[in-house]
Amino acid sequence: MTYSFLSHLECTACGRTHDADQLHGLCPDCGKVLYARYDLERAGAVLTKDALRGRRADMWRYHEVMPVRDPAHVVSLGEGFTPMLDAPHLASRYGLKSVTLKDEGLNPTGSFKARGLCAAVSRARELGVRAVSMPTAGNAGSALAAYAARAGIEAYIVMPQDTPEINKVECVITGAHTYAIDGLINDAGRVLRELAPQRGWFDMSTLKEPYRVEGKKTMGYEIAEAVDWTFPDVIIYPAGGGTGLVGIWKAVAELAELGWIGRHRPRMIAVQAAGCAPVVRAYEQGQDHAEPFPDPHTLASGLRVPVAVGDYLMLRTVRESGGTALAVTDDEILAAMRELASSEGVFTAPEAAATVAALPKLRDRGVIGSQDRVLLLLTGAGMKYFEYVKTNLPNVETLRPAKSTA
Numbered sequence: 001m002t003y004s005f006l007s008h009l010e011c012t013a014c015g016r017t018h019d020a021d022q023l024h025g026l027c028p029d030c031g032k033v034l035y036a037r038y039d040l041e042r043a044g045a046v047l048t049k050d051a052l053r054g055r056r057a058d059m060w061r062y063h064e065v066m067p068v069r070d071p072a073h074v075v076s077l078g079e080g081f082t083p084m085l086d087a088p089h090l091a092s093r094y095g096l097k098s099v100t101l102k103d104e105g106l107n108p109t110g111s112f113k114a115r116g117l118c119a120a121v122s123r124a125r126e127l128g129v130r131a132v133s134m135p136t137a138g139n140a141g142s143a144l145a146a147y148a149a150r151a152g153i154e155a156y157i158v159m160p161q162d163t164p165e166i167n168k169v170e171c172v173i174t175g176a177h178t179y180a181i182d183g184l185i186n187d188a189g190r191v192l193r194e195l196a197p198q199r200g201w202f203d204m205s206t207l208k209e210p211y212r213v214e215g216k217k218t219m220g221y222e223i224a225e226a227v228d229w230t231f232p233d234v235i236i237y238p239a240g241g242g243t244g245l246v247g248i249w250k251a252v253a254e255l256a257e258l259g260w261i262g263r264h265r266p267r268m269i270a271v272q273a274a275g276c277a278p279v280v281r282a283y284e285q286g287q288d289h290a291e292p293f294p295d296p297h298t299l300a301s302g303l304r305v306p307v308a309v310g311d312y313l314m315l316r317t318v319r320e321s322g323g324t325a326l327a328v329t330d331d332e333i334l335a336a337m338r339e340l341a342s343s344e345g346v347f348t349a350p351e352a353a354a355t356v357a358a359l360p361k362l363r364d365r366g367v368i369g370s371q372d373r374v375l376l377l378l379t380g381a382g383m384k385y386f387e388y389v390k391t392n393l394p395n396v397e398t399l400r401p402a403k404s405t406a
Contacts, residue, residue, distance in 0.1 A: 001046075002042075002046070002064070003063055003064070003068070003069060003070065003071050004038075004063060004064060004065075004066055004067060004068055004069045005038045005039045005040070005042050005043035005046075005064050005065065006020050006036055006037075006038055006066075006067050006069065007020065007037055007038055007039045008020050008037050009024055009034045009035065009036060009037065009210050010034065010035050010037050011027040011029065011030060011032055011033070011034055011035075012032055012033045012034070012035055012312075012313060013027065013030050013032035013033070013312070014027060014029055014030040014032065016029050016030075017037075018034065020036065020037075020067070020210075021127070022127075023124075023127045023128070023129065023202070024209070024210060025202075025203055025208050025209050026208055026309070032309075032312075033207045033208075033210075033309060033310055033313060034209075034210040035210060035213065035250065036067050036210050036211060036213075036214050038064075038065050038254070040065070040254060040257045040258055043064040043065055043258070044258045044259070046064055047062065047064040047065065047258070049229065049260065052225070057081045058076060058078055058079055058080045058081050059079055059080025059081065059115055059118070059119075059215060059218035059221075059222075060074055060076060060080070061080075061081070062218055062221050065221075065254060066119065066214055066215075066218075067119060067122075067123045067210070067211050067214050068119075068122045068123055068126055069126065070126060073122055073123075073125050073126040074122050075118060075121050075122045075125060075147050075150050075151040076118060076122075077108035077109075077114065077118070077146065077147070077150065078108060079107050079108050079114040079115050079118045079215070080107070080115055080218050080222065081222060082102060082103055082104050082106050082107060082222070083102070083103055083106065084100050084101070084102050084222075084223070084226045084227075084375075085100065085101040085102075085103060085344070085346070086098065086099075086100060086101075087099040087100065087101050087340075087343075087344045087376070089343040089344055090339075090340070090343060090344065090356065090359065091374075093343075094359045094360060094363050095363065095370050096359075096363075096368065096370060096372060096373075096374055097370065097371050097372060097373055098232075098373045098374065099359075099374050099375075099376065100232065100373070100374070100375045100376070101344065101346060101375075101376050101378050102219065102222075102223065102375060102376070102377050102378060103346060103348070103378050104219070104352075104377065104378055104379050104380060105348060105349065105352070105378060105379075105380050105381030105382070106381070108143075108146065109139065109142045109143045109146050109170065110139065110142070110380055110381040110383070110384050111139035111142070111143065111349070111379055111380035111381065111384070112216065112219065112244055112377075112379045112380065113139045113140045113142070113143035113144075113380075114143045114146075114147075114215075115215035115216050115218055115219065116140075116143070116211075116212035116213065116214075116215040116216045116243055116244075116247075117140065117143035117144045117146075117147045117204070117212065117215070118143075118147055118215050119211045119212060119214045119215030120204055120209060120211040120212045120214075120215065121144070121147040121148055121150075121151050121153065121204075122147075122151070122211075123211040123214075124151075124153065124202060124204075124209075124211075125151045125152075125153060129153065129202045130153060130154065130200075131153065131154040131155075131156065131199070131200055131201045131202065132144065132148060132153055132154070132155055132156070132201060132202045132203075132204045133155070133156040133157070133158075133192050133195070133196045133201035133202070133203060133204065134155075134156075134157055134158075134192070134203070134204040134205055135157075135158050135159070135185050135186075135188030135189040135191075135192055135205060136157055136158070136159045136163070136167070136185065136188070137159065137160065137163060137185045137240070137301040137302050137304055137305070138159070138163050138164050138167035138301050138302060138384075139167060139302060139349075139379075139380055139384070140206070141157040141159055141163075141167055141170075141171050141176070141178075142166075142167050142170035142171060142174075144157060144176070144204055145157060145170060145171040145174040145175070145176035145178075146170070146174050148174075148175075148176065149174045149175050149176075154177070154201075155171075155175075155176040155177065156176070156177045156179075156192075156195075156196075156199075156201050157171050157176045157177065157178050157179070158179045158180075158181060158188040158189075158191055158192055159171075159178070159179070159180055159181070159185075159188060160180065160181060160182075160183060160184055160185060160187070160188060160301075161180045161181065161182055162301070163180070163301060164301060164384060164385055164387065164388065165387060166384045166386075167384070168180070184296060184304060184306060185304065185305060186292075186305075186306055186307055189205060192205075205309070206241030206242075206243055206305075206308065206309065206310065207241065207242075207243055207246075207308075207309045207310040207313070208309060212243055213243050213246060213247045213250065214247075215247075216243045216244040216247030216248070217247035217248065217250045217251040217254070218247075218251070219244060219247065219248055219251070219377070220247065220248035220249070220250070220251025220252055220255070221251050221255070223235070223248070223375065224251070224255055224260070224261060229255075229260050229261055230261060230262065230264060231252070231261065231264060231265065231266040232266055232372075232373040232374060232375040233266060233267065233368075233372040233373045233374065234266060234267045234269060234323075234362075234368050234372050234373070234374045234375065235248060235266045235267070235268055235269065235374075235375045235377060236269045236271060236355040236358055236359075236362075236374065236375070236376050236377065237268065237269065237270055237271065237355065237377045238271050238272075238300070238302070238303060238351040238352060238354045238355055238377070238379055239270040239271065239272055239279060239303075239314055239325075240272075240302045240303045240304070240305040240308070240351065241305050241308050241309075241310065242270070242279070242308055242310045242311070242313065242314040243310065244377065244379065245268060245270055245314055245317055246310060246313040246314060246316075246317050248266075248268070248377075249268060249317040249320070249321065252265060252266070265321060265322075266321065266375075267321050267322045267323040267324075268317050268318055268321040268323040269318070269323045269324055269325070269326070269358065269362065269367070270283075270314055270317075270318055270323070270324075270325040270326075271325075271326060271327070271328060271354045271355055271357075271358045272303055272325070272326075272327050272328075272354075273298035273300050273303040273304070273327060273328065273329075273330065273333070273354065274298075274327040274328060274329045274330070275295075275296060275297040275298040275304075275329075275330065276293050276296035276297065276298050276303055276304050276305065276306055277293065277327040278290035278291065278292065278293040278305075278306060278307060278308070278311065279308070279311060279314050279315060279318075279325055280325045280326060280327045281293070282311065282315060283315060283318060283319075283324070283325040284325075287315070288312055288315060288316075289311050289312050289315075290307065290308065290311040290315070291307075292306050292307040293306040293307070294306075298330055298333075299330045299333065299334070299350055299388050300330070300333055300349075300350035300351045300353075300354060301350075301351075302349070302350075302351040302379070302380070303350075303351050303354065324362075324367055326358060326361055326362070328354050328357040328358055328361070329357075330350075332354075332357040333350050333353050333354050333357050334350070334353075335357070336353040336354070336355075336356035336357035337350060337353040337356075337382060339356060340353060340356050341382070346378065347381070347382035347383060348378045348380070348381070348382045349378070349379060349380035349381060349382050349384065349385055350382075350385055350388060351379050351380060352376075352377070352378035352379045352380055352382075353382075355376040355377060355378070356376060359374075
């Protein structure tokens with residue numbers, strides 16, 4: 001039985017194809033992002049809706065359209081198949097037909113990054129990679145460290161000094177070679193671009209290899225499967241590097257080719273932080289690429305990405321889907337974290353809370369209407385950002401027992 005129907009790699013810019021069984025980063029012809037492509041006609045004969053019944057409840061249930069050929073190379077910690085939760089209080093407050101939360105904070109290592117790094121590390125191991133590297137703002141590094149440890153691969157991770165402490169601890173305790181620098185994630189990337197080729201480390205940066213997006217696209221498969229092979233009207237996504245945003249849109253295209261969904265498509269909405277919104281600015285200016293954002297700053301470390309290699313893919317996704325891009329402030333993000341936790345019981349990450357903060361803006365602008373079914377992609381767990389939010393919360397009150405009068 002064929003485990004994967006991976007056929008080739010295709011450049012998302014120049015369209016040239018490449019051998020999927022050779023190790024690739026970016027397109028060797030034009031330096032842009034490569035996508036994994038599958039023989040979906042053959043895959044569809046095996047991967048049917050009925051075939052999914054009784055399969056493992058993680059992202060590898062869709063293994064025919066995943067890039068690992070030999071299941072022995074799948075390095076899994078139980079990633080994927082995260083819950084879809086109704087949010088009736090948010091729906092009522094913003095006058096929407098329905099609001100649904102997909103809680104990716106319940107993944108291994110506490111974020112959606114587990115999906116991408118699981119797929120990327122699994123395929124890297126299958127292709128013989130023994131050492132990987134990555135710049136990170138936090139959760140991606142945690143995920144790479146965990147999956148590399150499980151795969152028996154060396155990991156070299158560089159992060160800004162102000163990365164959340166829990167991410168640093170996660171990387172160190174899982175055995176990754178972990179370094180901090182004064183600067184931003186793009187500065188960390190610059191350091192690794194110099195070191196990695198000299199030392200034989202394979203670059204696992206966002207969209208600089210073809211397989212992280214394959215793990216992220218499984219969110220799209222899961223969303224469709226959860227609602228009987230359709231999609232909500234709107235998917236709101238916090239976009240830093242944007243792998244998940246473009247991955248879901250890739251899943252939509254694959255599901256359409258498989259014939260599993262009808263003509264309806266979700267409008268994809270990218271949310272960024274006001275202090276670092278290169279894609280929003282490019283969208284508003286009608287540009288196809290985003291210029292580096294000056295003086296990037298936001299408490300949502302995963303959104304502090306001043307320049308992204310997949311900028312053109314994010315912009316393409318938003319426009320093709322009929323969506324939009326907008327920015328929210330840090331104050332709005334913090335307020336949204338409290339709102340979501342106090343109304344729906346979900347303590348989410350600042351990046352994820354940006355999707356909640358976007359709701360009133362989208363309603364006010366008429367981008368979403370009362371009959372829209374809206375899905376918020378909650379990309380990580382709030383508990384990993386404790387030091388970021390504790391100073392913005394009221395102190396715990398002291399309760400003293402009443403003195404006895406006996």
